[in-house]
Amino acid sequence: MTEIVTHASGPAVGKSTTTGRLFVLELSGDRIHSMNPDGSNRRTIVTDCHLPDGIVVDAEAGHIYWTNMGIPNLDDGSIERADLDGGNRRVIVPQGVTHTPKQIHFDKGGGKLYWCDREGMRVMRANLDGSQAETLVETGRGDADRRDQTRWCVGITIDPQLGKIYWTQKGPTKGGLGRLCRANIDVPSGESPANRSDIEVLFGQLPEPIDLELDVANRVLYWTDRGDPPRGNTVNRVPINDANAAPQILITHLMEGIGIALDVPGNRMFVTDFAGSVYSADLDGSSERNFLYAQGNLTGIAYAEI
Secondary structure, three states: OOOOOEEEOOOOOOOOEEEEEEEEEEOOOOEEEEEOOOOOOOEEEEOOOOOEEEEEEEOOOOEEEEEEOOOHHHOOOEEEEEEOOOOOOEEEEOEOOEOOEEEEEEEOOOOEEEEEEOOOOEEEEEEOOOOOOEEEEEOOOHHHHHOOHHHOEEEEEEEOOOOEEEEEEOOOOOOOOEEEEEEEOOOOOOOEOOEOOOOEEEEEEEOOEEEEEEEOOOOEEEEEEOOOOOOOOEEEEEEOOOOOOOOEEEEOOOOOEEEEEEEOOOOEEEEEEOOOOEEEEEOOOOOOEEEEOOOOOEEEEEEEEO
């Protein structure tokens, strides 16, 4: 059984301790759950979401942020914030600003939230209070482009060391047209989000890439893929400093893999799939364990030490 990791902050008597917690989104129940890393001490902390998809944690400030996809044809997506226990809930990015927000990334150093907007066909960011929302990448515009799923932006992470954003464009379901892209965070001078010269396609013809996580310290990028085996329904990774490196498949036989969260100091990852399972494994994919299953349709997952 996976241990619950507790880290003492120092040897002095009276110092507080931090304990790892998982935050998991249940799309089918429109709920957010908090639990220990082995699935124990599970609590439902937020209800009545609006098709939640991505979640991040600012442990120091005591906040969670999550995206609500909403109903795509209604353009009613939003982003909310709450305390770690679900209290003091508020909308920070209201409906009408972002169409279908998916995975979200918390940039503590820069004080920004980054997210992908699927049917909006955009990569976006805003301040932590939701102000100054802006588009960084635009892959299409209008109803005709929106029907082209190769334009749909889904997963996102950033590399603050080099000032890069990474995102996935998943393509049609199990279509083998997914892409993993990279660009500078800031739009080049004189260019626009829809016309950037710095976008690189790192990997193309992926089954259906979804969420991303970057191990900044070790320079390794991880992602989930929902598409057909053998490359789909997997967790993958690749070193980002090696231009010739090929992706390595770490975990197979997921049932529509979605969320991924890393605990790098603990040498472990956590993964969710749409069939309602939560998995843990070492960062190299070994010691895989499915410790929750049939928990509804699960999407985003976040790990934090609190």
